[in-house]
Amino acid sequence: MKKLFTLDRFVALFLIALSLLLSESVEYYGQELIAEITILAIFAMSLDLLVGYAGLVSLGHAAFLGIGSYATGILTVQYGWEMFPTMLISIALAGLVSALVGIFVVRLEGIFFIMITLAVSQMFHAYFLKNREFGGDDGMPGIQRLDLEAFGLTVFDPADFAKFTLIVAVLVYIGLDLLMSSPFGRYLIGIHQNENRMRSLGVPVEQYKLAIFIIAGMVAGLSGSLQAQHTGFVSPDAMFWTVSGVVLIMVIAGGTGSLVGAVVGAVIVRLLSHQISSLTEHWMLFMGLFFIAIVLFASDGIYGTFAKYCRRSRWWKSAGNSSD
Amino acid sequence: MSRKLLEVENLQAFYDLSHVLQGVSISVMEGTVLSVLGRNGAGKTTLLNSIMAVLKKREGRILYAGKEIQSLPAYKIASLGIAYVPETRGIFPSLTVKENLEIAARKSVGTTNRETWNLDRVYQLFPQLKDRAQNGGAQLSGGEQQMLSIARALMTNPDLLILDEPTEGLAPRIVQEIESFLTELKKEGLTMLLVEQNLSFATSLADQIAVLGKGQIKWVGSPQQFMKEMEIQHTWLGV
Amino acid sequence: MLKAEVLRKSYGSLLVANDVSLQLEKGERRAVIGPNGAGKTTFFNLLTGEIKADSGRVIIDGMDVSGQSSDARARAGLGRSFQKNNLFTDLSVIDNLSTASAVAARLGKVFWKPFSAFREIREDAENLAEMVNLTEVLDTPVRNLSYGHQRQLEVGLALATKPKVLMLDEPTSGMSPEETKVMLDLIISLPQSLTILIIEHDMDVVFGVTEKITVLDYGSVLIEGSVEEVRNSQVVRKRYLGDAKA
Amino acid sequence: EPVKVGMILPYSGVYAGLGKEITRAFELGLEVFGDEVNGRKIVLVQEDTEGKPNSGLSKTKKLIFSDKVDVLVGPVSSGVLAAMRDTVHNSKTPFVIANAGHDGISGAKCSPWIVRTSFSNRQVVRPMGKWMYDNGYRKVYLMAPDYAAGHQMMDHFKAGFKEAGGTIIGEEYPPLQGTKDFGPYLAKVKEAKPDALFVFFAGGPAIQFVKSFGAFGLGNTIPLAGAGWLTSPLYIKAQGEGANNIIGSANYIPSIDNAANKAYQDAFKAKHKREGSEFAVQGYDSARVIVEALKAVNGDTSDKKAFMDAIRAVTFDGPRGKMRFDSKNGNIIQNIYVYKNSKTNGVIAPSVFDVIKDVQDPSDSCTM
Amino acid sequence: MYSDPTFLVIQTLNGLQLAMLLFLLSVGLSVVFGLMNIVNLAHGTLYMFGAYFGIWVYNLTESFWAALALAPLGVMLLGMFFYEILIKKLRNAPPLQQVLVTFGLIFVGLDAVRMSWGNLATSIPKPEIFSGSVLIFGEIYPSYRLFIIGLGILVMLVLYFCLERTRVGSIIRAGVDDREMVSCLGINVDLAFFGVFCIGCYLAGLSGVVAGAVFPVEPGMDMSVLILTLIVVVVGGLGSLKGAVVGSLMIGLAETYGQVFIPEYASVTIYALMAIILLKRPGGLFPARAVQ
Ligand SMILES: Nc1ncnc2c1ncn2[C@@H]1O[C@H](COP(=O)(O)OP(=O)(O)OP(=O)(O)O)[C@@H](O)[C@H]1O
């Protein structure tokens, strides 16, 4: 019988508590950073659904983040919509687009899947880059934030906005954690492991891949919408392939196949590159060495390796967690 | 010319955390066949993999023709004149049947009076492979892959042939054929180390039988003795 | 229960299934034998839809599934094991089996409840493990299993799907004599209502479980008949059995 | 307590070279004009935008809210500028733009907290349209990378050129990222037989373009003109023969003949062993603007409004000639130089061909 | 004007030279990635080092040919070094780990270049004899482009003899399938891998020098070719020389004709082409490995 408090959830709880605490104590920029990283973490989790659980390594996931951002920008700035329905529509739109894309691409595997998702996202990028109506490559400024006065949160206060993003992240985590520990999640793991066998057991593999592709797209859309609100603007840059690439690296660095791993990767890589780049303009050198070191000394990723040692260690076992 | 061609002394083998072989010693005399029998999971494959250095985490001594080989890499061991037919067959799916064979082709290392193996001769032995020469390795039927694996081992013109369940998945008639041609080869002086689940095949070909159980050698003797050892058969093979 | 009508398949000039037909009644146990490369596995693949037939029809329990994909056919009731191990190699034995059990229970659309809450699935999987004699290695990742144990699991996965027609492709190959015996007994002990189609080269198994045998050769049915008929057939001996084992 | 200047520039990514160039010259400016005002030392806080709007914005927030800088200097690319603008404006932080030429900033997106010491795209290119017509070019073909700045440049040129009476006989907009080969476009241009080809390219693509232009032998048949960055002194050596005879409009070229420029170039050469570029001069002048403004307020930056007013009031004769800020939109008013490249002693270099005095950004959409 | 035959010939030549340039850029990646199954994202970095080494040698010797001869060897040495300390260990690692490591190398390489050679774009001068142009149907055409076409064909032939006509190609493919089994046949598969990796690095360096005379040489040039080369490799199919050739030709010509005939879509032509090809042929056009 699995325990309610798996290591993952334990660490997740710790991270959230820490961020909440920090969002009170750090100054303005720290709060901005918390919001930024939290949004990134949501996006990383959505990518991990594909990479870590379903084995679909996408290099075009930022397209859906971008679509979420643009939908939020266009609907509120150009059409004057309220933010709340806009967010829902942004998520739905990201889902819809990922469904349309997914139908075609989930048949592909490995590098071919990587490249076709890349191609798709580059086409979206090119579209928004050219489209003057949505600001072309200068992007679209002036995006507002969701009004949360009713909940006692002043969104223009960065601490409150950080809290808001944290709450969203927690909800996303809980939802995805449930999803991935459900039979549906188990199917995905099976598909990742051996697609053919799953098929011969009677599982319509493509449908499940499509389903997770859409879910991941929607969560990415949500993070895009949040990002647009956080930064107040959106530009085609947000959907360039390198954005997907960097987040993919974060997910791998954190450790694929667990949502917390994705979050840890996002947090550590972002914080590190922020810190190092303030110290030296050669921050890439250090980040590069850091990535290499991870593979050499923590081949399951930062969190993955940490979790492995924890599970082997005596105190974790003695706490009654024989296997989780 | 009876000398120990292969000698394994006090072999210990490990996977990650588990200690699988616990002090195995066997030896194979030149020109003879040693059959290793044992249950699923007894450690037979581990033994062969250790000899071939496919498994590197191991202790003890392994000697081939009097020379220590346990610290050599696999390709050096093989080039001493040892050929291996692994239980998973190790067919290269990216290569055609012909390429699978050609890649292995090598001259004999020792001076022997055995007839040389080449494409023609293995095709003669397994005509089916000739028909499928241009097929990809993955497109063969299970039995055909087994034939290819054996044929490929022969292409290296070995002095010692190590076979892991060579009859697995083969039709009864082919098993008989293989049995008789291995007997031929033995007569020509080829030494063999054989792991088998098919008892009748193993006993009829072998000069010596070793029984492996839970990572240790439990019994060694001739096939005739083995047939009488009901106790051994029952405890370690479950028959 | 299962009907194959004039299935045909060729690879280039090689005809691997030459209008093969076969009919299984409910509860029937049939063996398919034949020389290596005769087309037995291909025939299985044509039935399950892993390979698309050039022509011919497949009917499961009165339902024509000819145009359907392999997963649809599996849902219609075909369960199979593979000749070449086809497992979830990074998962443990129990996770392999419980995944298959979950599929059998059609749980794929359940996303709101933890998998671990389905105790019956776990029990199911444990029972299966016991049936195929893998209780000892329940938590071992499959890639760390010995080959024979993997073969046992292969059969376990096929059983886990609770099929109407169970198709086993050389289930006992690679198993020790002891395990072969266990497997034989297991197959014999399966419910009488289960239809079984089995490919084997081990004649003890073939003769032990089936009443009727279909012999394939060069992609065609060479003969189809009772155990006795096949055992005594000259052409089967010549092409397949050889002389020793008669 | 020191005066903190937040350098918000690309130190990695494609524009890293320009970010460093501007920073170097800014430091040089401080050396020359003094890095201490009324006992307050001027210190730099550098943050890397990576040339990306998102990072740029995030780092801007860091500089404003965490480092609490007194004034911002940067960025290189217009995309980053567009992303930063609202945050700077809302937080009322004095901001000196040292390169990005985004037109909007001296138009609808202008802000009392922003001045620009560099240029607006419109300012540099539009006069060149008229100039080319006046100098006998009637049919012109256009080419620029397919992004906002590229289109803006061409639109402004068109406006100036058509107003004067010229005709555009063709336009090409190759992709910004990774045009692998300009050959196909050049073949099209050649077919069209224009009086001249007017282009906007900068950095790496400019090298590639000019080299291809030379290799296809177009240099002998079709005059090539461009916005200044086409043959920037930073790249002209790598461009080889192709750069010869190109004409262009720029807010600066190294060989401008005045005392301030000579002093600047001498100082730069002494320190960096080469000529200072048009990017560098913007950093140099930005430093001077800040130092002079600080002097005007006696080093007191606590009243941000006063400090900003002082910045806007700065005027001097610099390497680019006389400069001051347009009170309407905060954009610099400066000379635009028409130059021509020619070879002397085996070295190809630009020399001033014509000067268009005191050019303003003519935009009237700024309401401050 | 598009119907003018000379115009079409010139444009086709443009396409062909781009194709050959792409071939040179991608063939090293195709060999290492397709044949050895190593996801070497740092291929672009090796290419960048090729260009910078080229500039270095050029500045010392004033000779393009010296650069062309020496720089690729330098890159090969660099590659050997990384192979020994890193890649070797990761040859059998899961692809995502290879992605992370080679991505790390990209970062390190980029900063190494910036520290050694600065940030500004520069370029390798063309060799004297190919710096001019020739007349083709009365049109001036740069002769360096013809040199690229010739060199591409030469490399193609050499590789054909090295990989397809010797056992090395089969050994590598077999080694990817089952490295242990190859060793058990008495073949030193590690050596073969090492050799092929070196060839891959050499080719990356070679393309760096050749392209350095056409493209700007700047930090970041690595990333701009990475995607391009991946596209070529994927379109052609992994690991086959034929695939690399066909992929380069398709992408090169598509890019050129796209720029000429549908300029509005020039930035996405190759992406669209790749997407269409992959949807039709999910494994590329000519994959080396038999589909299992
Ligand atoms: N890669 C591995 N990692 C960990 N344990 C392993 C590994 N391979 C095998 N084992 C374990 O080692 C033991 C011996 O396995 P081995 O494959 O040698 O058995 P075997 O005698 O060849 O069995 P079989 O007849 O089934 O092939 C088994 O208990 C198995 O679970």
Ligand SMILES: Nc1ncnc2c1ncn2[C@@H]1O[C@H](COP(=O)(O)OP(=O)(O)OP(=O)(O)O)[C@@H](O)[C@H]1O
């Ligand atoms: N994809 C393919 N392309 C070409 N030939 C193939 C392909 N797949 C199988 N074959 C050939 O078809 C024949 C039938 O193969 P199949 O696997 O059905 O044989 P089988 O009867 O199961 O034999 P075995 O008892 O050895 O498993 C074999 O000769 C095989 O080489």
Ligand SMILES: [Mg+2]
């Ligand atoms: Mg074994």
Ligand SMILES: [Mg+2]
């Ligand atoms: Mg078969």
